[in-house]
Amino acid sequence: MESVEVVLAMLLAVVASGWVGRILPFGVPLPLIQIALGAVISGVFRHGVALEPDIFFLLFLPPLLFLDGWRIPKVGLFRDKGTIIELALGLVLFTVVGAGYLVHWLIPSMPLPVAFALAAIVAPTDPVAVSAITSRIPVPPRLMHIIEGESLLNDASGLVCFRFAVAAAVTGSFSPTRAGLTFLWVALAGIAAGVFVTWAVSRAHGALLRRFGEDDGMPILINLLTPFGAYLAAEHIGASGILAAVAAGIAMSYVELSGSASPSTRIRRNVIWDTLQFSLNGVMFVLLGEQLPDIAREALHPPGGGAPLDPWWLARNALALSLGLVVLRFVWVWVSLRLTILNRRRLGQQVFKPRMRLILATSFAGVRGALTMAGVMTLPLALEDGSPFPGRQLAILLASAVIVVSLLLASVALPRLLRGLEVPLEPEAEQEEDRARHAAVTAAVDAVERAGRAHSGEPDAELHAHAWGTVAGLYRHRLRNIQLGNAAGPDVQAARQAERDYRLIALRAERDTILRLGRRREISDEVARKLLREIDLVEARYRES
Structure with missing residues (x-):
């Protein structure tokens, strides 16, 4: 009964956070409000819940990542695939090395493998946190597509690095060859599992639908269960369930183009997914906030009578690590951008040189979230010889602080950096929309006219002529608006x-x-x-x- 009350309290906190966010005059991001409410639930009312990483990964991540993969614009994803891969793979490895040595330099008592493990788990950005921060900030579309694509794909590289850093800390050995092969299997097999599950579920559902029919709610339920099936299938073969959920969502966007779902199903499904996304996003951050009081208490007053840590020392190191992550991200983005510009000039292509504000905005957009918290909580309690895992509580506390600081930095810096920022226009999207509208409306007028003429010799021909003339007139009015809109004159708009x-x-x-x-x-x-x-x-x- 107590567990039910905690769940209801978290959902109530999600609802309350929306109202608090509207009341506060400073535009505080919703995730920070939800984290604060979670800390109040746990620290003041003593009704928090312990984070179980395995349950968290299974219940929260598959549907949210599936939906992000489903809705992310595929044209932008594939157009900027080179940049996204550079960030999702190269930047993560660069961050693990740079931040690992930074942590070891700041805290010499923390062994280097543990420092690398901490760096690996804070290296990936969190797609849920990124979406939550940017939902209230006018981000240029292309930059948003790149950030979203990076956050969806960098989890595999970060978690593989984390796994091998922990193994090195526990066993004292590390094999780069084995790590590389494991990463390839984890990533490629995870993507393949996600695509296969979506394809198999869609084919089986279509066959059963044609054979037996179904109730209205069944396709929605099947759609909701698909990401869990993809996640579990990938985890069963030792691949990345996170990438499987993302790949399943991307594959689902192409399955949708078959038009198998009815209009009413699509409408109801969108409403359900929007509600689920809002609820799970909020509960994730409330749950994250509920962990902070106990984490801080155990770090400042270690169990077993250890010496308490200085809060100011912890704050300085957490801030230094957070700013170090921003600097590492800035260096990687700036260098990769310069190389891209040089390569385009060499090929004789048109070059757009972005302003420094855009590079800074990309650097501060690397927001960490609940994925980092769930991952760092999987640090083992002991080494192979039975001795306690060195620096475990400190690593958990630093990861928690990085999450909060990254949210604060992004919420403060991004609105100022992006205000009035000029970026290259993307008229292709508007032109595509106008072409699609024109083609659809033209086809509708032709279909209505053909259907109307089919009744020309019937007794009620006059009734049909009036009906199809009215409908065709409405569509022709829309067609004229589209054609006038293509002229792009300010008076027409x-x-x-x-x-x-x-x-x-x-x-x-x-x-x-x-x-x-x-x-x-x-x-x-x-x-x-x-x-x-x-x-x-x-x-x-x-x-x-």
Whole structure:
């Protein structure tokens, strides 16, 4: 019963964090509010819950990473694949070496393998934390795609480095060849497992659907279970369940293009996924906050009567490590960018030289999150000879501090660095959207006209002619708007915006009327719900356009 109460308290904290974030005048990021509420639940009310890394990895990461992989723009992901791989693999290895030696220099008492293990677990950025920070900051689309792609793919390299650093600390031996082969297996097999599970589930679901039919909620439930299947399948063969969940989500975006899901299923599924994403994101940070009081207490007052650590000494080292990670990231981004510019000039390609603010923004966008916390909690308690694992509590505390400091640095620095930043325009996306709209509307007009002419010789031909003429007229109006929009004149754009505003005013008037009729019981609640749903869907389309 107590576990249920803790879960309900965490969900209530997620709800409260949204209101607190709106009340605070300083624009405090939602993850920091949720971490603070989690610390209050654990430190003040004594109702925290211990983080079980295996359960955490299984319950939280697969659905969130699956959804991120599903929704990330694939054009940007594959277009900038070189840059993303440089960050997801090269930057992680560079960070492990640089931050490992930095930690060992700051804290000589921490063995070098343990310092490398700490550096490895704080090297990967967290996709959930990145999304949470950037959700309220206007980030240039291309930069956002690169940061998201990096955070989705760098977990495998970081966790492999962490695994071998821990093994070196425990056994005293390390094999670079074995580490490289393990990384290849963990990454490639994980990606293959994710793609295969999504493909197999989709094929099996399609076959059963054609043979037996199904209830409306079944495809949504199958969709929700797919990331867990991909994660468990990869873990079963010793591969990366994290990459499997990401690959399953990317594969799902292509499966969706088959059009097998019905419109109502897509609408309901999006609502469910949005709610699940908001809830799990929030609970992750609340859970992270709940760990901090006990971690700080055990580090400052070690169990077994050890000497307590100086809080200011801990704060200085945590800040130095966090700033060191930013500096290492800045150096890697700057050097790789210079090499990219030189290579493009050598090939005679057009070169855009980004401003220093963009490089700094990329450096501060390396946010760490609950993945780092869950990983560092897997540090073993003892070495092979039975002696305590050296520096375990200190490593956990430093990793926790890096998470909080990286969130603070990003929330303070990114809005200032990105304000008014000029980046290369990406007109291709708008042109693609206009071409797609034009093709879809043209096909709709042709289909309606063909269907209308098919009834030309029937007794009710006049009725059909009026009906298809009305529908075709609406589509031709949309087609004219698209063609005028392609002219890109400011007056045309203003006219389209004005028409959109008037349509929204009309829809609000419709909704208010339906609600008034429902309150007066002049229509049934069933009719009111049906009409309100129709109005809401139309309004959502205009608000997204």
